[in-house]
Amino acid sequence: xxxxxxxxxxxxxxxxxxxxxxxxxxxxxxxxxxxxxxxxxxxxxxxxxxxxxxxxxxxxxxxxxxxxxxxxxxxxxxxxxxxxxxxxxxxxxxxxxxxxxxxxxxxxxxxxxxxxxxxxxxxxxxxxxxxxxxxxxxxxxxxxxxxxxxxxxxxxxxxxxxxxxxxxxxxxxxxxxxxxxxxxxxxxxxxxxxxxxxxxxxxxxxxxxxxxxxxxxxxxxxxxxxxxxxxxxxxxxxxxxxxxxxxxxxxxxxxxxxxxxxxxxxxxxxxxxxxxxxxxxxxxxxxxxxxxxxxxxxxxxxxxxxxxxxxxxxxxxxxxxxxxxxxxxxxxxxxxxxxxxxxx
Amino acid sequence: xxxxxxxxxxxxxxxxxxxxxxxxxxxxxxxxxxxxxxxxxxxxxxxxxxxxxxxxxxxxxxxxxxxxxxxxxxxxxxxxxxxxxxxxxxxxxxxxxxxxxxxxxxxxxxxxxxxxxxxxxxxxxxxxxxxxxxxxxxxxxxxxxxxxxxxxxxxxxxxxxxxxxxxxxxxxxxxxxxxxxxxxxxxxxxxxxxxxxxxxxxxxxxxxxxxxxxxxxxxxxxxxxxxxxxxxxxxxxxxxxxxxxxxxxxxxxxxxxxxxxxxxxxxxxxxxxxxxxxxxxxxxxxxxxxxxxxxxxxxxxxxxxxxxxxxxxxxxxxxxxxxxxxxxxxxxxxxxxxxxxxxx
Ligand code: HEC
Ligand code: HEC
Ligand code: HEC
Ligand code: HEC
Ligand SMILES: [Ca+2]
Ligand SMILES: [Ca+2]
Ligand SMILES: [Ca+2]
Ligand SMILES: [Mg+2]
Numbered sequence: 001x002x003x004x005x006x007x008x009x010x011x012x013x014x015x016x017x018x019x020x021x022x023x024x025x026x027x028x029x030x031x032x033x034x035x036x037x038x039x040x041x042x043x044x045x046x047x048x049x050x051x052x053x054x055x056x057x058x059x060x061x062x063x064x065x066x067x068x069x070x071x072x073x074x075x076x077x078x079x080x081x082x083x084x085x086x087x088x089x090x091x092x093x094x095x096x097x098x099x100x101x102x103x104x105x106x107x108x109x110x111x112x113x114x115x116x117x118x119x120x121x122x123x124x125x126x127x128x129x130x131x132x133x134x135x136x137x138x139x140x141x142x143x144x145x146x147x148x149x150x151x152x153x154x155x156x157x158x159x160x161x162x163x164x165x166x167x168x169x170x171x172x173x174x175x176x177x178x179x180x181x182x183x184x185x186x187x188x189x190x191x192x193x194x195x196x197x198x199x200x201x202x203x204x205x206x207x208x209x210x211x212x213x214x215x216x217x218x219x220x221x222x223x224x225x226x227x228x229x230x231x232x233x234x235x236x237x238x239x240x241x242x243x244x245x246x247x248x249x250x251x252x253x254x255x256x257x258x259x260x261x262x263x264x265x266x267x268x269x270x271x272x273x274x275x276x277x278x279x280x281x282x283x284x285x286x287x288x289x290x291x292x293x294x295x296x297x298x299x300x301x302x303x304x305x306x307x308x309x310x311x312x313x314x315x316x317x318x319x320x321x322x323x324x325x326x327x328x329x330x331x332x333x334x335x336x337x338x339x340x341x342x343x344x
Numbered sequence: 345x346x347x348x349x350x351x352x353x354x355x356x357x358x359x360x361x362x363x364x365x366x367x368x369x370x371x372x373x374x375x376x377x378x379x380x381x382x383x384x385x386x387x388x389x390x391x392x393x394x395x396x397x398x399x400x401x402x403x404x405x406x407x408x409x410x411x412x413x414x415x416x417x418x419x420x421x422x423x424x425x426x427x428x429x430x431x432x433x434x435x436x437x438x439x440x441x442x443x444x445x446x447x448x449x450x451x452x453x454x455x456x457x458x459x460x461x462x463x464x465x466x467x468x469x470x471x472x473x474x475x476x477x478x479x480x481x482x483x484x485x486x487x488x489x490x491x492x493x494x495x496x497x498x499x500x501x502x503x504x505x506x507x508x509x510x511x512x513x514x515x516x517x518x519x520x521x522x523x524x525x526x527x528x529x530x531x532x533x534x535x536x537x538x539x540x541x542x543x544x545x546x547x548x549x550x551x552x553x554x555x556x557x558x559x560x561x562x563x564x565x566x567x568x569x570x571x572x573x574x575x576x577x578x579x580x581x582x583x584x585x586x587x588x589x590x591x592x593x594x595x596x597x598x599x600x601x602x603x604x605x606x607x608x609x610x611x612x613x614x615x616x617x618x619x620x621x622x623x624x625x626x627x628x629x630x631x632x633x634x635x636x637x638x639x640x641x642x643x644x645x646x647x648x649x650x651x652x653x654x655x656x657x658x659x660x661x662x663x664x665x666x667x668x669x670x671x672x673x674x675x676x677x678x679x680x681x682x683x684x685x686x687x688x
Contacts (some may be wrong), residue, residue: 059421070675076403077402085428085429276679276681280684315682329671329672332414332669333415336623337620337621339624339632341420344431
C-alpha cells in the first residue's frame with residue numbers, strides 16, 4: 001500500500017491537476033457488502049441496539065457511550081471507561097465514516113463492521129456481557145425487540161440472533177457518514193468553499209508527504225470493497241525522546257494480532273475525516289492537541305520538522321474535513337414493563 | 345396533605361362521579377415558574393447541557409446517563425453508577441413529568457428543577473466536578489456554547505453562569521412530559537381507551553385507598569405552583585419481615601434533611617406516570633417488579649393483603665399511565681476543535 005501511494009504522491013507532485021487519487025470527495029453513500037444490504041428497518045434496529053445500554057452487564061454502557069454520535073463519534077478521552085470503570089489501553093476511534101475503512105480497529109484485527117460489533121458486547125472492559133448468548137437473552141426478554149428483528153429480517157424464521165444484531169448495527173453505522181464538508185464542496189467545484197490558508201494546508205500535506213499514507217476519500221487509503229488494510233509502521237523514524245514522551249512503542253499494534261516481527265508497531269492508517277473533533281490523538285490518546293499530533297507525524301513518519309506556519313496550515317486544512325452530521329432522532333428503546341433485566 | 349386527600353377519597357368512594365380530584369388527565373403543558381419562562385432557545389440550550397458528558401469530571405456521564413430519555417427517564421438500576429463507578433444509596437427517579445412535582449428528590453430536599461439541577465454536577469458520586477466554577481470553566485472553553493447561552497439569555501451581559509445553565513436544564517425538563525396516555529384519553533372522554541380490567545384497576549386503587557396519597561394528574565398529589573411536598577411515612581404499618589427483606593428502614597428519608605423525629609422514614613409520594621417503565625422500585629430500588637411493589641404498598645401503607653386479581657388489575661391500570669414520549673432529536677454538542685477538556 002505504501003508503495004503505491006508514494007508512487008501516486010510523486011506523480012501528483014509533478015502536477016496539482018492529477019492529484020485526484022490523493023484528494024477525493026467522500027461518496028454520498030457508504031460501500032455496502034452484498035451479504036448485508038441496507039434497509040430502513042435494519043437501520044432502525046441497528047440504531048436501537050447502538051443506543052441500548054441494556055446489552056451491557058451493568059445496564060449503563062451502550063455503543064454510544066464511547067462513540068457519541070452527538071459529538072465526534074468518540075468519547076474525547078485518551079482511553080475509554082468501560083464496565084466497572086475499567087480503562088483499556090487504546091483510544092476509541094470515531095464511528096463516523098468507519099464504513100469507509102477496509103479493516104477495523106487500530107491494528108486492523110477485524111475485517112468489517114459486522115465482525116467488529118461482536119467485540120465490545122462481550123469485552124470484559126467494555127460492555128462486559130458474559131457471552132453473546134447472555135446478551136441475546138437480554139434482548140429476547142424485552143418484548144418490544146421482536147417486531148424490530150422481524151421487520152429487519154423478514155425472511156428469517158427466528159431472526160433474533162447475534163448475526164442479525166451485528167448486521168443491523170453495521171447497517172446503522174453505514175449511515176454515519178459525513179460527506180458535504182468544506183473540503184468535499186471544494187472538490188466538487190465550489191472553489192470558494194476553502195480559503196487560502198486551507199488550500200495551502202492541502203498542498204502542504206501533499207508536498208511534505210502525508211498523503212503517501214493518508215489518501216483517498218477517507219484519507220485512510222483505499223475504500224471497501226478493497227479488503228486489505230492500509231498498514232504502516234508508526235513510528236517510521238525512531239525518535240527516542242518523542243516516543244518516550246508519548247509512550248508510543250509499548251503497544252505493539254498489529255504484531256499483537258499476527259505475532260510477525262515485521263508487524264511490530266504497525267497500525268492501520270486512520271481517517272482524517274472529523275479528526276478536529278477526535279482529540280486526544282493516536283492509538284493511546286497520548287497527544288492532546290491536533291497541532292502536536294501533526295508535528296509528531298511530521299517528525300516520526302517523515303523525519304521533517306514542520307514549521308509553525310506549516311502546522312497551522314495543515315490544521316486549517318484538517319478542519320475543512322469536519323462534515324455535517326446527519327441529524328439523529330433518538331430511538332425509543334423497546335419497552336420492558338414492570339421489571340428490569342439489570343442486577344445491582 | 346394526607347388528611348385532605350383521605351377526605352377526598354372518602355368523598356369519592358361514595359360516588360364514582362366525584363372522583364375528579366383523584367383522577368385527572370395530565371395537562372398538555374407543565375407549570376412554569378414566573379422567573380424562568382420557557383423559550384425555544386432556552387430549551388435547546390438545556391437539552392444540550394442535559395446530554396453533554398463533558399460537564400462530568402471523566403467526560404463520560406451526562407444527565408441522560410442516569411435519566412435516559414430514550415427509555416423510562418431513569419437507568420433501570422436499583423442504584424445508579426456515577427463518577428468512578430461509584431454507587432449511591434438511592435435509585436434514580438424518572439425525569440419524565442418531574443416538572444409536575446412540587447418538590448424534587450425522594451426526600452423533597454430540593455424545591456424545584458432549577459435548584460435540583462445544581463446537585464448532580466458536583467455530586468462526587470454522580471458527575472463528580474470539583475465545583476460549579478470548574479464545570480462552568482469547561483463550558484466556557486467550548487467555543488460553540490457561547491451562542492447558545494446568548495440566544496437563551498439575550499438580556500444578560502455575561503450569560504454563561506450556573507444559574508442560567510440550571511434554568512435552561514429545567515426549561516428542557518419541562519418539555520419532558522407525557523400527556524396522551526390511555527388513561528388521559530379515557531379521562532378526556534374516550535371511554536374505549538381503557539379496557540374492563542384497566543377500569544377495574546382504576547376503581548381498585550381508589551377503593552383500597554392508594555389514591556389517598558397518589559392522586560391528581562401526576563398521582564403524586566398537588567402540582568406546582570403549590571410548593572408544599574406531599575410527604576408520607578413509608579412504611580406506615582411496620583412489617584418487620586417485608587421491611588427487612590427490602591431493607592426499607594435504613595434510609596431515614598426526609599429525616600436526613602430536617603433531623604426532625606417525625607420525618608423519620610418519610611418520603612415524598614412519587615408519580616405513577618410511566619411507573620411501568622421505571623423498575624426496580626422504591627427509594628433504594630430494592631423491589632424488582634411492579635406486581636411486588638403494588639403488593640408491598642398494600643401491606644405497608646394500607647395494611648391490606650391485596651389478592652392476586654387485585655394486583656393484576658392495579659398493574660393493568662398503572663400500565664395505562666405509560667405515555668407517548670415527545671420525539672427527541674439529539675443535539676449536536678458544541679464543538680471543541682483539536683483538543684479535549686478531559687484528563688485521563
Ligand atoms: C467502553 C468503550 C467502548 C464501547 C462500549 C464500544 N467501543 Fe467501539 N471502540 C472502543 C475502542 C477503545 C476501540 C479501539 C480498540 C482497538 O483498536 O483496539 C473501538 C473500536 C471501534 C470501531 C473501529 C473503528 C476504527 O476506526 O477502527 C468501531 C466501528 C466500533 N468501535 C464500534 C462500536 C460498536 C458498534 C459498539 C457497541 C456494540 C462499540 N464500539 C462499543 C471503545 C468502545
Ligand atoms: C508512513 C505513513 C504515514 C505518514 C507519512 C503520515 N501518517 Fe499520519 N498516521 C499514520 C498512522 C499509521 C497513524 C496511526 C498512528 C497510531 O496512533 O498508532 C497516523 C495517525 C495520524 C493522526 C492521528 C489520528 C487520530 O485519530 O489519532 C494524524 C492527525 C495524522 N496521522 C496526520 C498526519 C499528517 C499531518 C502527516 C504528515 C505531516 C501524516 N499524518 C503522515 C501513518 C502516516
Ligand atoms: C449518576 C447518576 C445520576 C446523574 C448523572 C444525574 N442524576 Fe438525577 N438523580 C439521580 C438519583 C439517584 C436521584 C435521586 C436522589 C435522591 O432522591 O436522593 C436523582 C434525582 C433527580 C431528579 C428528581 C426527580 C424526582 O422525582 O424527585 C431530577 C429532576 C434529576 N435527578 C435530574 C437530573 C439532571 C438534570 C442531571 C444532570 C445535571 C442529573 N439528574 C444527573 C441520579 C443521577
Ligand atoms: C400513605 C401513603 C401511600 C399510600 C396509601 C400508598 N402509597 Fe404508594 N408510595 C407512597 C410513598 C411515600 C412512596 C415512596 C416510597 C419509597 O420508595 O420510599 C410510594 C411508592 C409507590 C410505588 C413505587 C414508585 C417507584 O417509582 O418506585 C408504587 C408502584 C406505589 N407506591 C403504588 C401504590 C399502590 C398501588 C398503592 C395502593 C395499594 C399505594 N401506592 C398506596 C405513599 C403511599
Ligand atoms: Ca482520538
Ligand atoms: Ca416547588
Ligand atoms: Ca425506579
Ligand atoms: Mg473489509
